[in-house]
Amino acid sequence: MKTSKFNFEWLCNRKTMAVLACLFLASGVSVEAKEKAPKNAPVFTNFVYQGDDKIYKENPLQSGEFYNPILQGCYPDPSITRKGGDYYLVNSSFAMFPGVPIFHSTDLVNWKQIGHVLDRESQLKVEDCGISAGVYAPAISYNKNNDTFYMITTQFSGGFGNMVVKTQDPMKGWSDPIKLQFGGIDPSLFFDDNGKAYLVHNDAPDRGKEQYEGHRVIKIWDYDVENDRVIPGTDKIIVDGGVDIKKKPIWIEGPHIYKKDGRYYLMCAEGGTGGWHSEVIFVADDPKGPYTPAPSNPILTQRYFPQNRANKVDWAGHADLVEGPDGKYYGVFLAIRPNEKDMVNAGRETFILPVDWSGDFPVFENGLIPLECKLKLPKGVEYKAGKDGFFPNGNFKFEDSFASDSLDLRWIGLRGPREKFISIAKKGGLQITPFATNIKEVKPTSTLFYRQQHSSFSASTTLKFKPKAENELAGLTCYQNERFNYVFGVTKKDKDYLLVLAKTAKGQTTIVASTKIDVEAPVSLQVVADGNDYRFNYAVEGGEYTNLGGTVSGDILSTNVAGGFTGSLIGLYATLTNDIRP
Template identity: 65%
Template sequence: MQSRKRKFEGKTSIWSCFLLTTLFASCQYTNSSAEDNGGRDGAPEPLFQNFTYTGTDKIYQHNPLQDGHFYSPILQGCYPDPSITRKGDDYYLVASSFVMFPGVPIFHSNDLVNWKQIGHVLDRESQLKVETAGISAGIYAPDILYNRHNDTFYMITTQIASGIGNMVVKTKDPLQGNWSDPIKLNFGGIDPALFFDDDGKGYVIHNDAPDEGKELYEGHRVIKVWDYDVEKDQVIAGTDKIIVDGGVDITQKPIWIEAPHIYKRYGKYYLMCAEGGTGANHSEVVFVSDSPRGPYKPADKNPILSQRHLDKSRPNPVEWAGHADLVETPSGDWYGVFLAIRPNEKNRVNTGRETFILPVDWSGEWPIFEGGMEPLQPSIKMPQGAENRMDTDDFFPNGNFTFVDKFEGNGLDDRWIALRGPREKFVEEGTHGLIIKPFDVNIKAQKPISTLFHRQQHATFSASVDMNYKPETESDLAGLACVQSETFHYVFGVTKSGADYYLVLERTEKGESSVIAQTKLAEAGKISLKVEARGDDYQFTYAVDGGDFENLGGTVSGDILSTDVAGGFTGAMIGLYATSANDIHIN
């Protein structure tokens, strides 16, 4: 599962929009095979070459790194709900992936500054069964934890699909991968996390609904704890107990207490949770107890991390901060990773929820995120002894950077993902480029689609690719897609009508599609496609046979690529797309 090296240059929606019981019922897994989605025999297959993604956000241009600093977020784009653990000098970090396949990206670092993606935790169909799930179902809030008592790494999460629900997988060595198949856990709710006490005893904590008949208001949730049988990898029946009801102060009707973690320090047990929903009111709060099973007392000053109280007109705002996890360094310092968003000039959230990091002061009774209640800055001081190498080798880049993938047959970079099924079922990479074998479903389907995605990681970016493609019928289309979900996206591709070839730009909003622009091509074959964004303004351009780029459709709004318009939990993605079930009709 080692990450393949690539070239780098330079440097509320809220949970209540999902009824969990409905999701479990509606996202049932059907065992469709690759053949179910395969296109017709002999359907044309586009060849993609020379993909280039460049981010040029002004915040990085105006805030070059000072000596001894590094940028936060450390993972730009849709890498939400981070969780972190450490064994010795090795840190491992995971994030939510929903119906992205493979699932749960995993990163490794020795210093909290320089991160390498080492693969994905869920990289097999036996682990990830999301074939018919909506884009914001699938894998929620993974928690990674190293258990020193048995030298084992655990990843526990909720799979909102296929009837699996809460589950755990294990490995002895994340660098080698080989995570187990899922073990289904016998409890409901979401956001499970593990805790292993000094005596080796295990516990599971998670978000759940109040006891039947005791829900006081919409968004009223509780945190439960279970004893965990480490030998059987299962919660112990009858040990469940509510340890937080509603949140810090139930008289204030707090919503969506979730993402719990327990830490032991000073001989006491600290429970840290998100509160307020993963939107504008998001925050992080903390409680303390003499036992992992409670009772828990909230800190006198909560929250310990939030941006919700700050002036909304402040420059370069970071919002929605919360859903955090803590890690202690070998030297005894503490850091916290958490999600937040960076809205564009129209307060839209196209890059999705990203992974940020801050030092945590735990010299007193309570952990305090340093600067976590103040406007978050684009960079922070590096841990002692660290050296920033994020623009070298195969470290994951942040700030402004360029990513180039020539598709030369060296294996797919780990940041390329599919939706709902394996990339290998539609991708063929050779020394001269990447072939996508089109499925007989299009990008609007809640099924595996033949599209390879790269996350949008900047508000200001360009993404281009060279394509060689000759459609045979009106059902054939290939090109670029900018996608927030199956019902909110742009398609910019080449198709056929009668004997003529066309390049079309289609906008889909709430599942309703309209052709914004089209142009007849003199012939099919080699074409370069590009999408550029300046905040909310997107442009789609093309060049034929190495000529100058020409615009198609003028400037269009990125509104439908924003979480606050499209809903759900994912960020925008740029896709290399092919289908033999095209439904875009030429006027």
Template identity: 40%
Template sequence: MRLGRWASLLAVGLVLGTSGVGYAGEARFDWFEYRGSDPADPKTVAANAYRNPIIAGFYPDPSVTRVGEDYYLVNSSFGWLPGLPVFHSRDLVNWTQISNAIARPGLMNFGQGGLTGGLFAPAISYHEGLFYIVNTSFYSGGNFVVTAKDPAGPWSDPVWLPDLRDGIDPSLFFDEDGRAWILNNDLPEGDKEAYDGHRAIWIQEFDAKNLKTIGPRTMIVNGGVDISTKPGYVEGPHLYKKDGFYYLTAAEGGTGTSHAQMIWRAPTPTGPYTPGPTNPILTQRDLDPKRPNPIEAAGHADLVETQKGDWWAVFLAVRPYAGGEMFNTGRETFLLPVRWVDGWPRILPPGTAIPRQHLKPDLPAQPPAAIPTAGPFTIRDEFEGPTLPLYWMTPRRLDGAWWRLSEGALVLTPQAVTLSDRASPSLWARRQQHRDASFTTELSFTPDRPGERAGLAVVQNDESWFRYTVERLDGVRTLVVAVRAGENDPKPGRILARQPVPGEGPLRLRVTARGGSYDFAVGTGQDGWKPVLTDADGTILSTAIARGFMGVLVGPYAEAGR
């Protein structure tokens, strides 16, 4: 499988069945441009080096597998669809999204669950001509597996795995004897926690032909490396075999600043498992939290062996613009080499900061990805093809008839669904991938009913968002910036700024993120940019305040009056 093959798939996204002229009340977005950079990024990177993160923005919980000279990676997507983005690379550095594993309407029903639910922590693997992704879906059936002969899709409908019970983070391991095993996190034996966050890692045999679990479940880790320390939320298990041992890695400490990656090994898949002599094998919790430009919360790693026998790890981490969990970009995908020391893997020595650039893997050189995933970049969508690019997402459902691609524009029909309704609003969005970013579009929209509005939505979750829209107030076409800053705020949001708009022609709307501040500006005709609101408090979109596991998404939005 050659990289050139995947380049032709970049535009293969969601196909829309109808097109044509616009209708009254519709919102037309002629293009959308994203531009981003990070002040702490290296200004230049040597030809033999790469930048961390390798996939910036809300791409958490990476899992990776190798097939020959090709590498495939999958991330979580939670309550956004299409879900479970699948990437391809041949050098572990330049990644191209080739599919979404959950990409057809009706496969998932998240109901009215929060956006931070949905699709958690997938794991990708390959065996005898078939790719497998196992995953957990909150609000929609528990644990499941999907398969594909081609990772670019189509992926199968989900096959549910009820025997995994209420656990999360499943992963598959295919042994040399042909047997398959499935691991996951769950409550300890007896379903009783000895302390808050007490979890265990379980293993069970898996029938890969019939896609079902078989035989007894065995608890192989109770609590974590040292249960006397009351480690919290051991999760994200992965199993490997090397030199006759079975190596288990899993994260401890939750996904915040206490996050850490642990290692055990055993003579058989079912144990007994012995912790390694140096744990954790990756963490940033032992560093000064006041250091400048930190990378934090590292963990949830997956290891892969290259065709040359080297080992590398992909893992999540975050880049705060202020202490702790003050970041809006979500959990991102990083890459570091794995060293084997006296029969044990190690990603970073204790007390070592994650480097923002590193020497590339010893793999054949590859050209940069057509759509960048790291470093400063600009991406402009002209909406000229029959599909949306694969990185566009919408909350909860894919079966709405509220949008279409028409004559080089994304056209939205306003629905009486708001950003707070835990439903499926008229919204397509893409990730904020940098601390400093701008989102710009050109909008044609004439509101003529009370409550009808269209523009840009800046969303962290159902309770934390900005709405930057054109609407009619007191008979005047007006630009409005509104915010909802937590569940105690009114669901319709609070108006922060308003500005009358001359005429009824197209508008250029721009949202600019600057760490914890957001600016909103407008351009009309040949005029330059005029501020509508500056220095809005964007910390309300941070993980520290909004909570959850996601990053900010921004995109075209439309809403009808009720």
């Protein structure tokens, strides 16, 4: 991945990035706005998202195969745990609300989203932070000693810092957060067979001992399960810098401890979450070390291959291991699939690979060669993606008529609950009660988002909206963050109703194009992306689509240009503080 020095540091220095973002930048949800909607509140119907990636057309599934990644779009930093035959997986969510999507599987291939871990305002306070702040690197684990699940994470907002929530049934919700008194990021819990517990995390070196930019350490603490706290004075550095500090490795992070055959294995990400990302492994005879690195590190990476390779998968790392139903180990991890311009628009996605642990150390099978889009199904597993509530893969279609009393879990808000601005209209469709904020502000917005999950796709919706004044706007947005986005919506100027396409880059908004439009009939809005080329189209009263603004670049929707850790989102957007004035 070719990036500027600024963007590379943005990608690697996760803690600094989160602090800067704050400074300047569950179950089905009942669809009922808490505030009374105005009579002319916009109503959206018939949302359709269709993936159209070339790789899936050229690589159709054969019998006994499934697609990788298993979660397409912005589902980064996966962590996984097991209780019996049930597997649970969580992802980072940053300032998205609700936070930390959680998935369930019995076979590691077919996944259903069962909700979000942080689905209440008492758990998640992200109302005033940039989209790439908020919740980082959640780690989920099951403690068989007390039959309890834990999700531990760093929340860079709301005064939380490092925190943990608990439940005995992930299907039934989680506790309020318990604040933990230690610094650093990426905490993870390990529960030993003898009832003891430990916490590992990334941290800065001891004061005055930092040797280079990106020098980090892994610490371990004894953890008090009864009182949910680290035990003061028990902290110890178990990895300094990384596998070999003489080579100045950067950003050792995302640690997890596993126990196998009486020995303790510490697995970490190394190299930053960009082009030098990798996964490395250490071993010890005691959970507090000393830890010895494997001689064959890294055990997973994509950094050694030509940048112009076809169907490139890159940035692989930040992994977690679990024993599968067949007794074989598997690893979930993040990676990206850039478009033809090497732009990362869909964000970091969740992949899976089988792991060979027949030797002294685990190794991701085919994790040290260019990753492919298909894997063989484990024996006896049927591929059910897109059926019976299981998450889809490949070039799937997602449709929502908004006819249900509950909202699909794939819809998310930003910095605040969706329930505060959405409701079902009397004549059907999703009604948005607009806030007096717009998407360039670091505040909750009245926008319902769906993740971009392909490089090439189309997304469309039908809008019924008659604005009363210039400050009102409703429509579609393609949104990377508060400073980089497109808005394609209906507003008013004098006595005319206008459809406008606006581009915001580096926080500065320019109007790409606008046209007068009849708002007495519903208008259909559509965005079509072909890799890095985006086109915004409209149709009135079921007619043919007409383009507005020509072909525009999707580069501002990429991590390369916009920075941060999220992928591009497609939003149904309404505001009472429109500042796009043709």
